[in-house]
Amino acid sequence: MITSVEITRHVLVPKHEILSEGEKREVLKAFDATESQLPKIVVSDPVIQLIGARSGNVIRITRKSPTAGEAVYYRIVVEK
Amino acid sequence: MVSRIAKMSFSILSPENIKSLATVRIVTSDLYDVDGYPVEGGVMDPRLGVVDPGLHCRTCGSGIGECPGHFGYLELAKPVIHILYTKAIYKMLKISCQKCGRILSSDKEGAKRSVKDLSRNPPNKCPHCGAAQGKIKFLKPATFYEDKEELSAEEVRERFERIEKPELKKVKFLGGRPEWLILTLLPISPVTTRPSITLESGEKSEDDLTHKLVDIVRINQSLRENIDIGAPDFIIKDLWELLQYHVSTYFDNELTGTPQARHRSGRPLKGMIQRLKGKEGRIRGNLLGKRVNFSARTVISPDPRISINEVGVPEVIAQELTIEVPVTKLNIDHLKGMVKAEKVNYVKRPDGRRIKVTSENKKEIVENLSMDWTIDRQLHDGDIVLFNRQPSLHRPSIMAHRVKVMPYKTFRIAPQVCPPYNADFDGDEMNLHALQTEESRVEASELIDVKNNIISPRFGGPLIGLDLDQISGIYLLTIGNKVFKRKDAMEMIAAAGLDIDLPDREELSGKEIFSFLLPDNLSMEFKANCCVNCDTCLHERCKYDAWVKIKDGRLLTGTIDSAAVGAFKGKIISKLHRVVDTEKIKEFIDNCGRLAISYLARRGFSIGISDLDLPPAIMHHVKDRVDEAEKESNQLIDKFGKKTLKILPGLTAEQSLETQILNVLAQALNDISKIVEQHIKESDIIVMANSGSKGSLVNITQMAACVGQEAILGQRIKRGYSDRTLPHFKKGDLSADAHGFVTRGFKQALSPTELFWNVMNGREGLMDKSLRTRKSGYMQRRLINALQDLQVRHNMVVKNSAGQIIQFRVGEDSVNPSKSDWGEVKWLE
Numbered sequence: 001m002i003t004s005v006e007i008t009r010h011v012l013v014p015k016h017e018i019l020s021e022g023e024k025r026e027v028l029k030a031f032d033a034t035e036s037q038l039p040k041i042v043v044s045d046p047v048i049q050l051i052g053a054r055s056g057n058v059i060r061i062t063r064k065s066p067t068a069g070e071a072v073y074y075r076i077v078v079e080k
Numbered sequence: 081m082v083s084r085i086a087k088m089s090f091s092i093l094s095p096e097n098i099k100s101l102a103t104v105r106i107v108t109s110d111l112y113d114v115d116g117y118p119v120e121g122g123v124m125d126p127r128l129g130v131v132d133p134g135l136h137c138r139t140c141g142s143g144i145g146e147c148p149g150h151f152g153y154l155e156l157a158k159p160v161i162h163i164l165y166t167k168a169i170y171k172m173l174k175i176s177c178q179k180c181g182r183i184l185s186s187d188k189e190g191a192k193r194s195v196k197d198l199s200r201n202p203p204n205k206c207p208h209c210g211a212a213q214g215k216i217k218f219l220k221p222a223t224f225y226e227d228k229e230e231l232s233a234e235e236v237r238e239r240f241e242r243i244e245k246p247e248l249k250k251v252k253f254l255g256g257r258p259e260w261l262i263l264t265l266l267p268i269s270p271v272t273t274r275p276s277i278t279l280e281s282g283e284k285s286e287d288d289l290t291h292k293l294v295d296i297v298r299i300n301q302s303l304r305e306n307i308d309i310g311a312p313d314f315i316i317k318d319l320w321e322l323l324q325y326h327v328s329t330y331f332d333n334e335l336t337g338t339p340q341a342r343h344r345s346g347r348p349l350k351g352m353i354q355r356l357k358g359k360e361g362r363i364r365g366n367l368l369g370k371r372v373n374f375s376a377r378t379v380i381s382p383d384p385r386i387s388i389n390e391v392g393v394p395e396v397i398a399q400e401l402t403i404e405v406p407v408t409k410l411n412i413d414h415l416k417g418m419v420k421a422e423k424v425n426y427v428k429r430p431d432g433r434r435i436k437v438t439s440e441n442k443k444e445i446v447e448n449l450s451m452d453w454t455i456d457r458q459l460h461d462g463d464i465v466l467f468n469r470q471p472s473l474h475r476p477s478i479m480a481h482r483v484k485v486m487p488y489k490t491f492r493i494a495p496q497v498c499p500p501y502n503a504d505f506d507g508d509e510m511n512l513h514a515l516q517t518e519e520s521r522v523e524a525s526e527l528i529d530v531k532n533n534i535i536s537p538r539f540g541g542p543l544i545g546l547d548l549d550q551i552s553g554i555y556l557l558t559i560g561n562k563v564f565k566r567k568d569a570m571e572m573i574a575a576a577g578l579d580i581d582l583p584d585r586e587e588l589s590g591k592e593i594f595s596f597l598l599p600d601n602l603s604m605e606f607k608a609n610c611c612v613n614c615d616t617c618l619h620e621r622c623k624y625d626a627w628v629k630i631k632d633g634r635l636l637t638g639t640i641d642s643a644a645v646g647a648f649k650g651k652i653i654s655k656l657h658r659v660v661d662t663e664k665i666k667e668f669i670d671n672c673g674r675l676a677i678s679y680l681a682r683r684g685f686s687i688g689i690s691d692l693d694l695p696p697a698i699m700h701h702v703k704d705r706v707d708e709a710e711k712e713s714n715q716l717i718d719k720f721g722k723k724t725l726k727i728l729p730g731l732t733a734e735q736s737l738e739t740q741i742l743n744v745l746a747q748a749l750n751d752i753s754k755i756v757e758q759h760i761k762e763s764d765i766i767v768m769a770n771s772g773s774k775g776s777l778v779n780i781t782q783m784a785a786c787v788g789q790e791a792i793l794g795q796r797i798k799r800g801y802s803d804r805t806l807p808h809f810k811k812g813d814l815s816a817d818a819h820g821f822v823t824r825g826f827k828q829a830l831s832p833t834e835l836f837w838n839v840m841n842g843r844e845g846l847m848d849k850s851l852r853t854r855k856s857g858y859m860q861r862r863l864i865n866a867l868q869d870l871q872v873r874h875n876m877v878v879k880n881s882a883g884q885i886i887q888f889r890v891g892e893d894s895v896n897p898s899k900s901d902w903g904e905v906k907w908l909e
Contacts, residue, residue: 031877037884067903068893074885 007046014063016047019074024058027074041075053077091255092165098265103127103139104152106268109298111286123268123293124276128152131275149270154297156264156327157304158320159233161222163328163335164353165261170218171199172240172258175251178226179211181242183250195251220337222324233324237262266327268293288349292330292341299323374401374514380469381505383492384677385577387670388544389530391467391481391512392492393459398485401514402426402456403463407449416446418457426456459483459514464521466513466528467493469501473860476500476533476543480524495550496669497530499647500543531666534653537898541654545647546673548773552685552764553676554594555610555771558640560625562590568682569593576678578671590679591635597671598633598652599660605629606651609643609772642772645672649772654901691763692784692827698759702752702785706823709748710816713741717814737814738796742789745821749788753781760784787822787830790841796820797837808833 007013019027028035035056041048043055053059057077065071107121118124127138129149137147161169175184175198185193186207204213214227224231240258248258274287286294303319329341333351340348356362376397383392402425407415418424424437427445430452437445449455459465463483472478479500486492491510498504515521526532536543546554556562564572569588573580573596580596582588607617611626619627620637628638630652644652656665694702719725720737728736757777760766768774782788790797797820803811809818817823820837824830830838869881876894878887897903 031875031885031888033879033883033885037879037882039885065892067891067895068889071889071892073888 008050013047014061016051016053017060017062018051018053019058019060023060027058027060031074035076038074038076040078042080043077044080048077055079089255092257092260093267094256094260095265098151098153098267101151101267102153103150104268106152106154106293106297109294109301111290111294112284123152123290123297124271125152128268129270129272131271147272149272151270152268154266154268154300156266156323157300157307158316158323159237160263160266160320160324160327161233161236162261162263163222163331166218166220166222168195169236169258169261170216170224171195172243172253172261173216173224173226173231173236174199174202176239176243176247177206177209177211178213178239180206180209181239181244181247182206182208183243183247184213185250193251195253198251221328221335232320233262237264263327266296288343289330289352291343292326292349292351295341296323296326296330299326372513374516376401376512376514377509379490380493380503380508380510381490382495382498383486384495384550384673386484386492386494387482388494388497388666389479389481390484390494391465392486392490393465393483393512394489394491395485395487396489397512398459398483399425401459401512403459403514404516405455405457407451407453407455409451412449412451415455415457416449419446419449419455423458423460424455425458428454428456459485461485464515464525464529466515466524467491467510468513469503469508469510471857473502473857474500475528475537477502478528479533480527480529494670494673495547496544496647496673498547499545500533500536531662533898534662534665534669535657535898537896540897540900540903541648542650542657543647544669545650545653546642546645546669546676547647549680549685550673550676551642551646551771551773552767553678553680553683554645554672555639555641555773556683556685556767557590557676557679558594558635558638559590559610560639563587564590564593572678572682573675575681576671576674578675594640594672594675595634597668597675598630598635599656599664599668600633601659602633602652602656603631604651604655607643608639609641609646609649610639610770611643639771641770645669646772658901685764685767687764687768689827691761691765692780692825693761694756694759694784698755699785701755705748705751705755706786709745710821710823712744713816716740716744720814741814741816741819742791742796745789745816749781749786752786752788753777756781756785781825783826785825787825787834787838789816790820790822790837792820792840792844797840806833806836 008016028038031038038058041059043049043053048059051059055077059075059077061073061075063071063073104125104127105121106123106125108119110119110122111124112122113119118126120126126135127150129139130137130142130144130147133144136143137150139150140147172195175195176182177184183198184202184206185198202213204215205211206213214229217225217228219225224236237259240261243258269289271290274289274293276287276290277285279285299319299322303316303323306316306319325338326341328335328338329349329351331351332353333340333349334354341351342348354361359365376393378394378397386392405411405415415424419427419437419442422437422439422442426434426436427449428434435441435445461482461484464480465483466478467481468478470477477500479497481493484492491512493503493510501510503510515524530544534542534544564587566582566586566588570582573582573593578596605619606628608626608628610624611622612624614622617627620629621627622637625637625639628640628644628651629636640652643649653665653669656668660668716725716737720733723733725733725737725740727733728739731739760780765775765780769776769780792799797805800806804813805818805820809815817833820840822830822834822837824834870878870886871880872878872890876890877885878890879885891897895903895905
């Protein structure tokens with residue numbers, strides 16, 4: 001019986017990292033965006049819960065990309 | 081920036097609302113007095129807005145175009161049912177108590193029930209006062225009965241007035257009082273919504289709605305008078321019904337069960353609904369479908385001699401379309417010349433007057449023409465215009481072309497630009513738009529000129545290239561080692577309109593002639609379309625001359641065909657994009673097309689039935705192979721009957737049989753194809769297939785030898801009646817010929833049953849095509865609507881109009897496909 005699964009190890013789950021406040025400011029500045037203009041991710045998302053991110057944190061997601069090899073996305077954690 | 085709508089609410093217009101909106105009380109059905117001035121208190125009252133130029137609104141003081149118009153109101157002598165609310169009225173009558181005016185649902189039910197839900201099956205006794213409820217009936221268009229007793233609009237209204245507010249809340253009747261569903265006051269729409277037209281004879285012609293309102297006001301007046309003098313009931317009832325009719329048709333003149341209100345001429349009047357509804361209505365016709373000036377549309381036809389970024393414009397169209405030019409110090413003499421030559425349609429004076437240029441007044445105009453005037457000059461060669469073919473499915477469906485004025489009445493385009501427009505010449509029409517400002521012309525020539533759109537923004541390959549005969553021509557010119565006498569080569573090159581200094585030699589090869597079109601810095605190697613994929617590629621020594629090798633702009637080996645210069649495929653065209661500018665690519669495509677046609681016209685190109693002849697021995701060979709396949713499939717059927725057939729994984733016995741039969745027959749066709757390929761004689765049909773200009777080996781096999789299996793939904797043909805596909809076969813016959821296998825080729829003619837299979841398959845293809853285009857078209861439309869306001873910002877971030885980030889790097893690699901090589905960036909090799 002499977003008791004627990006470490007979802008971050010699944011091939012289809014990309015790398016999620018919490019950005020520091022400083023990094024978050026840099027990202028917002030680099031993309032000339034406000035917090036509400038960033039793509040969102042809900043706190044209840046399993047990966048978000050696992051890495052312990054809170055509402056307001058910005059997450060860096062590094063995905064595999066068919067065109068670029070690796071693509072970096074950012075999402076801001078929001079309450080539902 | 082997007083502003084958000086916080087709230088929107090819809091409600092019923094109350095009499096108080098109507099009164100407060102109104103500026104005028106309408107009292108008379110007269111429109112104009114004897115002097116022709118609008119009567120005050122009539123439906124053309126000057127306080128309702130202005131429609132005549134030069135006058136000012138009596139209500140708001142602003143002039144025509146400024147004044148939005150103002151409502152009036154009419155007091156109806158008796159209430160009238162609002163025809164568009166009859167359903168709501170019917171439901172409310174059904175669910176409210178006829179005696180106590182409460183909603184027919186017990187307090188116990190307390191939980192809110194909707195009007196719709198309750199009205200479906202109302203109780204026949206009031207749960208509050210216990211009164212028995214009569215059966216409510218609704219007769220179209222606007223009569224209500226209670227147990228066969230007619231209810232007047234007044235009675236209905238009184239009933240609704242008794243329903244208290246908390247009761248309405250119980251059934252979620254929102255947006256106002258139910259009695260407002262019955263009209264006591266009629267809003268009179270502003271005259272700006274129904275402008276009258278003054279005919280040339282000075283006679284005034286009124287809008288349909290005005291006619292309707294006059295009728296309403298007139299009948300209302302006579303109804304009031306009759307009530308006042310105490311006329312008999314039947315007269316009053318008749319008049320009331322007439323009023324009801326007029327008010328109803330004012331809203332909707334296509335009511336079922338009601339004769340249409342007609343104009344004097346017999347034409348049905350347009351009600352409010354008719355103004356909005358349908359293809360030519362306000363919504364689809366005016367709001368979603370806008371029309372433009374300075375445009376033209378006609379049939380297209382091919383002209384292989386004009387450039388890909390030109391368009392042949394018929395003289396009549398060029399004379400009608402104009403471009404506005406301001407008169408300046410620099411161009412005044414030139415423009416005067418144009419006026420004299422009658423190449424100018426209108427001149428505009430600084431005071432705004434437009435004068436049409438005619439042969440009578442042109443002298444006078446030339447004298448008066450000065451710096452602050454503008455002129456509307458006709459289109460002439462070299463003007464940049466937009467050219468479009470619907471459906472405009474992608475960006476290159478609209479491109480900018482240069483005008484070339486030509487005789488006759490069709491737009492002429494180069495065959496090479498057909499692919500992006502998906503155009504052919506079987507009667508297609510296209511639209512042309514003359515650009516009116518200098519900015520738009522610059523923008524068009526930089527961004528959407530055909531020559532800047534040769535590479536597709538979708539897949540990074542050429543959208544524009546040679547097609548059909550052009551490919552056949554260039555293939556025949558370059559294949560093998562054709563040698564031309566100097567004189568012949570010269571004639572051919574001259575006919576193609578090329579300006580080339582021939583080397584001082586008596587003989588030139590086809591490859592050399594083609595090489596004149598290539599820039600010196602082009603070097604590349606690739607496999608041509610006619611490559612047969614041998615097991616070991618011999619490269620330059622290919623016996624089919626299919627290894628294209630270009631070195632420093634010289635074609636050394638190989639044949640130029642669709643893989644080199646074809647639309648969607650052309651490797652040379654996409655490679656040229658990296659070595660020369662777009663003007664040069666355009667010239668290459670133009671010249672290549674003309675050279676191909678020039679050669680093909682000299683050589684001649686034709687096919688005939690005899691091109692499909694196979695030697696009798698080979699035909700026997702084909703027949704043997706067909707028989708063998710049929711025998712094999714019969715063996716499979718036998719095994720199936722004896723239940724010894726090999727069952728394929730995941731399939732039932734029947735499915736296994738079907739799959740295996742299909743495989744056997746497909747293999748047979750494949751073998752026949754090979755036989756045909758080996759033994760068919762060289763002809764122009766083969767040229768077409770090999771060069772990739774049209775058709776393939778499959779098509780040739782189907783014509784010459786065997787059509788093969790006709791399938792419906794990827795299956796053998798199964799449809800029919802009682803265990804068989806057609807009455808020509810035994811019931812339960814599983815054989816190949818009973819299920820769509822066509823053993824003959826088109827040249828030999830099909831048997832009646834075979835023809836039937838072929839037609840079935842053809843019909844499926846037709847249905848499939850139309851269904852697929854519809855589905856994918858709608859899917860694409862939804863995608864476009866969802867994505868239309870996304871843009872790539874300068875830092876390669878994709879954002880929408882609200883500034884929300886959609887993608888942090890466009891395409892994740894920020895490659896612009898139209899600047900790429902088939903989606904890749906490989907500038908370094």
